[in-house]
Amino acid sequence: MPQTKQLADSVRSGNIRSLAKAITLIESRNPDHSKEAADLLDNLLPDTENAIRIGISGVPGVGKSTFIEALGMDLLQRGHKIAILAVDPSSQLSGGSILGDKTRMEELAREKNAFIRPSPAGNTLGGVARKTRETMLLCEAAGYDVIIVETVGVGQSEIAVASMVDFFLLLQLANAGDELQGIKKGVMEIADAILINKAEGENRPRAELARQQYANALHLLKPKSNHWQVPALLCSALHNQGINEVWQVILNFIATMKQQGEFEEKRLLQATDWMWTLVMDDLKELFLRDKNVAAMIERVQTGVSQGTTSPGAAARRLLEAFRRP
Numbered sequence: 416m417p418q419t420k421q422l423a424d425s426v427r428s429g430n431i432r433s434l435a436k437a438i439t440l441i442e443s444r445n446p447d448h449s450k451e452a453a454d455l456l457d458n459l460l461p462d463t464e465n466a467i468r469i470g471i472s473g474v475p476g477v478g479k480s481t482f483i484e485a486l487g488m489d490l491l492q493r494g495h496k497i498a499i500l501a502v503d504p505s506s507q508l509s510g511g512s513i514l515g516d517k518t519r520m521e522e523l524a525r526e527k528n529a530f531i532r533p534s535p536a537g538n539t540l541g542g543v544a545r546k547t548r549e550t551m552l553l554c555e556a557a558g559y560d561v562i563i564v565e566t567v568g569v570g571q572s573e574i575a576v577a578s579m580v581d582f583f584l585l586l587q588l589a590n591a592g593d594e595l596q597g598i599k600k601g602v603m604e605i606a607d608a609i610l611i612n613k614a615e616g617e618n619r620p621r622a623e624l625a626r627q628q629y630a631n632a633l634h635l636l637k638p639k640s641n642h643w644q645v646p647a648l649l650c651s652a653l654h655n656q657g658i659n660e661v662w663q664v665i666l667n668f669i670a671t672m673k674q675q676g677e678f679e680e681k682r683l684l685q686a687t688d689w690m691w692t693l694v695m696d697d698l699k700e701l702f703l704r705d706k707n708v709a710a711m712i713e714r715v716q717t718g719v720s721q722g723t724t725s726p727g728a729a730a731r732r733l734l735e736a737f738r739r740p
């Protein structure tokens with residue numbers, strides 16, 4: 416399609432309006448647009464190799480946005496172009512977004528080499544993550560060489576973000592005494608580094624203590640890679656302390672993974688996983704929209720919820736209905 420190619424070329428040239436247009440196309444719920452969006456992504460895929468993808472998560476108020484602003488300003492000075500995207504699992508409920516009304520990245524937002532984009536409210540986490548991932552690719556093709564995906568830490572969304580980035584950073588606070596209780600083990604297992612924020616002033620000794628406890632706990636976890644020991648670090652995003660150290664850790668991680676061949680391997684694995692996620696999502700939707708299924712789903716589900724039909728029998732009946740022409 417010549418139109419798609421034109422848009423792709425314009426995105427590649429770094430034109431912001433075309434990038435915004437491309438993102439709108441990807442976010443569109445109009446089924447007519449999905450073929451065009453897929454063509455566009457295919458066209459741009461070869462241009463998405465060179466960026467560094469970073470995921471950042473942590474509980475509300477831990478300082479994610481403040482950290483991203485500090486890191487972002489630092490990276491801009493080093494000549495990078497950065498894009499910041501948000502996966503907001505709460506947007507399904509509130510219709511709001513992390514970066515919506517409470518953007519705390521005012522400095523970054525004024526910079527021409529920074530692109531900040533909240534994810535649209537979506538019906539499912541999968542849907543929101545899908546758009547975030549595709550938006551990330553568009554930004555890369557447009558020349559942004561560092562992509563930061565922010566998400567509030569509520570389990571599911573962290574996993575979704577970790578599966579689309581090269582480096583996953585978990586922000587924590589030093590809460591005296593219960594450092595390791597508040598953190599779910601599963602989340603710790605997907606982190607490539609743990610960063611204790613607000614480690615300044617009188618909070619510093621407690622943060623250092625927490626850092627040591629994390630470091631000890633991390634040593635006990637089975638490593639994701641034999642070539643990377645997940646570090647526990649300190650910073651103060653508000654006071655701009657320790658930010659560059661984190662960046663050096665990220666660069667070191669990427670260099671090590673590339674050297675070991677694990678970088679490319681992980682991206683290809685993520686791409687394959689992603690394909691299956693999309694297939695499964697679409698299958699589920701086809702299933703739910705199937706007229707045979709639709710005709711009986713409520714009755715069958717009621718049977719299961721009232722204990723009169725077994726889940727296995729119910730599933731079998733629904734699948735048989737789905738296969739029936």
Ligand SMILES: Nc1nc2c(ncn2[C@@H]2O[C@H](COP(=O)(O)OP(=O)(O)OP(=O)(O)O)[C@@H](O)[C@H]2O)c(=O)[nH]1
Nearest residue numbers: 474475476477478479480481519567613651652653
């Ligand atoms: N003392 C101190 N305060 C900080 C630091 N970093 C962030 N804060 C403050 O903590 C509050 C929350 O910071 P945000 O950056 O908005 O936190 P967030 O994790 O993005 O929060 P959500 O987007 O709501 O999930 C703000 O008042 C920040 O000024 C820090 O290093 N030290």
Ligand SMILES: [Mg+2]
Nearest residue numbers: 479480481513
């Ligand atoms: Mg925030």
